[in-house]
Amino acid sequence: MATTPLIDGLTCPVPLTSTERVQLGHGSGGKMSASLFRERILPHFDNPALAVLGDAAVFRVPATELAISTDSFVVSPLEFPGGNIGSLAVHGTLNDLAMMGARPFCLTAGFVLEEGLPFDLLDRIVAAMAAAARRADVPIVAGDTKVVERGKADGLYINTTGVGVLHVGARPGPRGARVGDAILVSGPIGRHGMAIMATREGIGFETGIESDSASLWPVVAPLLHRFGPAIHVLRDPTRGGLASALNEIAQASGVGIELKESSLPIPGAVQAGCEMLGLDPLYVANEGILVAMVPEASATAALECMRADPLGVEAAIIGRVVAAHPGFVVLHTALGGTRIVDLLPGDQLPRIC
Amino acid sequence: MATTPLIDGLTCPVPLTSTERVQLGHGSGGKMSASLFRERILPHFDNPALAVLGDAAVFRVPATELAISTDSFVVSPLEFPGGNIGSLAVHGTLNDLAMMGARPFCLTAGFVLEEGLPFDLLDRIVAAMAAAARRADVPIVAGDTKVVERGKADGLYINTTGVGVLHVGARPGPRGARVGDAILVSGPIGRHGMAIMATREGIGFETGIESDSASLWPVVAPLLHRFGPAIHVLRDPTRGGLASALNEIAQASGVGIELKESSLPIPGAVQAGCEMLGLDPLYVANEGILVAMVPEASATAALECMRADPLGVEAAIIGRVVAAHPGFVVLHTALGGTRIVDLLPGDQLPRIC
Secondary structure: OOEEEEOOEEEOOOOOOOOEEHHHHHHOOOOOHHHHHHHHHHHHHOHHHHHHOOOOOOEEEEEEEEEEEEEEOOOOOOEEEOEEHHHHHHHHHHHHHHOOEEEEEEEEEEEEEOOOEEEHHHHHHHHHHHHHHHHOOOEEEEEEEEEEEOOOOOEEEEEEEEEEEEEOOOOOOOOOOOOOOOEEOOOOOOHHHHHHHHHHHOHHHHOOOOOOOOOOOOHHHHHHHHHHHHHOOOOOOOOOOOEEEEEEEHHHOOOOEEHHOOOOOOOOHHHHHHHOOOOOHHOOOOOOEEEEEEEHHHHHHHHHHOOOOOHHHHEEEEEEEOOOOOOOEEEEEOOEEEEEEOOOOOOOOOOOE | OEEOOOOOOEEEOOOOOOOEEHHHHHOOOOOOOOOOOOOHHHHOOOOOHHOOOOOOEEEOOOOOOOOOOEEOOOOOOOOOOEHHHHHHHHHHHHHHOOOOOOOEEEEEEEEEEEOOEEEEHHHHHHHHHHHHHOOOOOOOOEEEEEEEEOOOOOOOOOEEEEEEOOOOOOOOOOOOOOOOOOEEOOOOOOOOHHHHHHHHHOOOOHOOOOOOOOHHHHHHHHHHHHHHHHHHEEEEEOOOHHHHHHHHHHHOOOOOEEEEEEHHOOOOHHHHHHHHHHHOOOHOOOOOOOOOEEEEHHHHHHHHHHHHHHOOOOEEEEEEEEEEOOOOOOEEOOOEEEEEEOOOOOOOOOOOO
8 A cells, every 4th residue: 555754754655545445426427427427438338329428329220129138236245166247147138038939139237336346446347348248249338337335346246138129930938838848948057056055165275166157149049040939938046956957947837847957058066065065956047058948850950050159069968848847847857767857946046046 | 013823822923924025046047936927927027928928039120220228226325206116117218218219119127135135115016017017108118037045136236238229210329419519408407316316315295306207209209209300419317417418428529518507407306405415406306307409599398398298298408519618517507607517427316226
C-alpha cells in the first residue's frame, strides 16, 4: 500500500480510493453511475447497440418466431475452476435458448453489485462475460447496474436474458419424449457442481475438476440441422443434475425413463469427489452438457453427430424412454438391480448457479 | 400464533412451517423449486407461453425491428405508498421500452429471493407484478427464481427484461435533442423518490405522497402516432431525477438546456418533504413521468396530447433546448437568477428503484 507523509517523519497509509471498489454512489444514476458503466462495463461489451446508452437497445431479428429466456446467477464462490459467475451467466442463458431449438441472437446483462466489491474482481467477471459472448458470437446489447449496501449481495448477482431465433421445423421441449426414444448425453456428468463444491471445501486443487460451463449451441445446431423434428427433447441438466432434468421430462411427457448405470459417463474425479462429500453424481449440476431424446433408429447417427464437436467427444447413449412407470426414472444398476431415481425434495447443493 | 398442546396443560407455539417462508431448498431445482414456481408464481402470471415450463418461452413478434431493455430492482423498502417492488419492476421496464418509441410486447422476470422471505409478502409482490402487466396488456412469458441465504438479498431483488416493437418512423433517443426544441414533462416531479424517503424516515403517513409508478405507454402511443419523428427525445427521469436525465441528454445531444423554475410542476408535499430532508426535487426519482423534446412549433399540441391521458393532466412546458452552454443545464430561478443544474457525483438517494 502506498504511503504519504503526514507530518515530517510520520507516514499514513493512503486509504483505498474510489477507483478500487464499488461504492453505494455508483448505483444512484449520477456521475459515478455513468463512470462505472463507461469505464468498467462498456469497454468489455462494446457494440453499436450498447454504445447508444439509451433506455433500451434496438435490434433487428431475421425472423418473427423467437424464444426468450431469463436466468439470475447467484453462484458462490464467484470464481471457480473453469469459469466465474460472468462466463456462467452467459453460457447458462445461451443454453436455455439452445434447448428450445433457438439460435441465441442477443443478450442483456443486469448487475446487482455489493458496496465494497473490488473493481479488479468485477473486471475479471465482466471480461469473462464479454469473452464468452464473443466466442458464441452473441452481442450483449443492453445492461443495467444497481448497487446495494455492504453485506446485501454476496459480491454480485447477475441476470442475463437472451433472445433467440427458433429453428424452423424442430420444436424440442420437455413434453416431447416418446416411447422408444433413445436418451443421449453429450458429455461427462457432474463437473460443474463438483468444481463448485470442491472449491467451497478447499479441495479444488487436489481434485483437478473444472466446471464444464460452455455454450452448447455448437452441439445443438448440427443436431437440429440434420435431424430436425426427430430431436424430441433437448435439456441441459443444471440445478438438480441429470436426475432432476429426467424426472421433469418423464412427468411432462407422461413417459417412463430407464437409465443404464454402466453407460453413464461419470469422470473418476467426480465419482471420487462425490464419495468424499456424500453426494450422488446424478444430482450434481452440469453447465455444459445436454440430454437429447431421439427415436431409437436415429440414436447412433445422433451420437456420431454430437461426437463431431469437441464438446461432445464423450457423448453416450445412457437409456431409453419406456411406456412402463410413467413419470418415473428407473436406474438399472451395474450389479443387475434397479432403483427409482426420484426428484430431490430440497437442496443438495445451494447457490450452484 | 396458533398453539398446539404439547403435554396436558402446557402449550407450545407451532413453529413457522415450510409453507410460510422461502427456504434455501426452494432454490435448488428439486421438488421445492418446482412447487415454489407452480404455487407462488405461475397462478399469478398464468399465460400459454409461461405454462409450458420449458427452458425458454416462445413468442411471435409482429415486426422485426425490436427494442430490448433490462433493469434490476433493489428498492428499499419493498413496499411503499403507491406500489411495491413488483409493480415498480414491471412499470420500470415497460417505460424504458416506451422511451425508445417501442410498444412493450413481453416481459421476463428473474427473482433473487432471500431465505426467510415471508410468502405472504412474496405473494403481494408477485400479485402486483401480474396486475401491472395485465393493465399494460403485456404478458410475463418467462421467469426464474434463485434463493440465497438469510441476510444476502434484503428480502428480494427482481430483474425484469422486456422486448418491444419499434414504432415505424419515430426514433426518440438521448441524442435527438435539437436547438429550438421545447421541453415538456408529463406530470409533477419527485413523487416516487419522496414516497420512498418518507417511508424510510417514518413520515410516510404525514406527507401523503404516493409513488407515481405507472406505465407510460398510454401517454407515449398518441404522441408517436400524432407527431412521429418530431418526438426527438423521450426519457423517464428515474434514478437521479429530472436533473440527471436532462444532463445526460444535453451531453449526448451536444446542446444546452434552459429550465424555467416557475414552470416546474413540483407538488407542495414534495417541496415540503425535500425541505425537511434537505433534498433538491430536481434530483428526486420519478417512476411515472416522462420528459419529451419536440420542435417549438409542436409544443402546445404535444402538451394537449399529453393532457388528454389521465397520467398527463398536469403536463407542463418546462424549458427549451438552446445552442448556448452545450452539455449544461441552466435553471432560470423564480427570483430572476440563473444556476447550473449539474450531474450529482454520487448518491442522493440510494436503493430508490
